[in-house]
Amino acid sequence: MPFLATLYFRTAIIFLIVGIGIGLHMSISGNHGVMGAHAHLNLLGWVTSALFGTYYALNPLKAAGRLSLLQYGVYVIGIVIMIPALYALLSGNAGAEPIVAMGSLIVFAGVLLFGWIIFSGDNAAARNDLRQPAE
Numbered sequence: 001m002p003f004l005a006t007l008y009f010r011t012a013i014i015f016l017i018v019g020i021g022i023g024l025h026m027s028i029s030g031n032h033g034v035m036g037a038h039a040h041l042n043l044l045g046w047v048t049s050a051l052f053g054t055y056y057a058l059n060p061l062k063a064a065g066r067l068s069l070l071q072y073g074v075y076v077i078g079i080v081i082m083i084p085a086l087y088a089l090l091s092g093n094a095g096a097e098p099i100v101a102m103g104s105l106i107v108f109a110g111v112l113l114f115g116w117i118i119f120s121g122d123n124a125a126a127r128n129d130l131r132q133p134a135e
């Protein structure tokens, strides 16, 4: 499996563990106020990251380019900025709103980059690297 796919799955499981932690905390405390942070961490952080990782696992040529590593970095940094800020906002810290906005725009940029990667052709350098030697 390409390194980037492994990286996406490792990142995704960390997001799921934290996301479930928030869910359990909501359940135990009876306060569901941070539901939005829980839902977005699980869906953007776990489900979508695992889908990105699956795509890269199935398309090693796409995973090999530098653009795909940039896509990972942008997407994950966006989540790491957005979710704690959203948690703070939903916990009553109105000042966190601009940070939520910035994080969500970075997440969106990561998604647009992924769209670009899906629609673009295979990375030529990667294709040469992965090509089996001719018999």
Ligand code: HEM
Pocket (backbone or CB within 6 Å): 019, 020, 023, 024, 026, 027, 032, 035, 038, 039, 042, 043, 046, 047
């Ligand atoms: C042990 C694991 C989990 C626990 C304890 C948990 C707990 C909760 C709780 C307490 C709520 C608030 C419900 C409400 O106030 O109506 C909630 C909402 C939500 N959870 Fe989880 N959750 C878990 C796993 C997940 C996972 C894995 C996902 C997605 C992949 C997820 C997605 C959502 C969504 C989308 C909502 C919002 C539902 C709505 O708008 O009514 N949760 N969860």
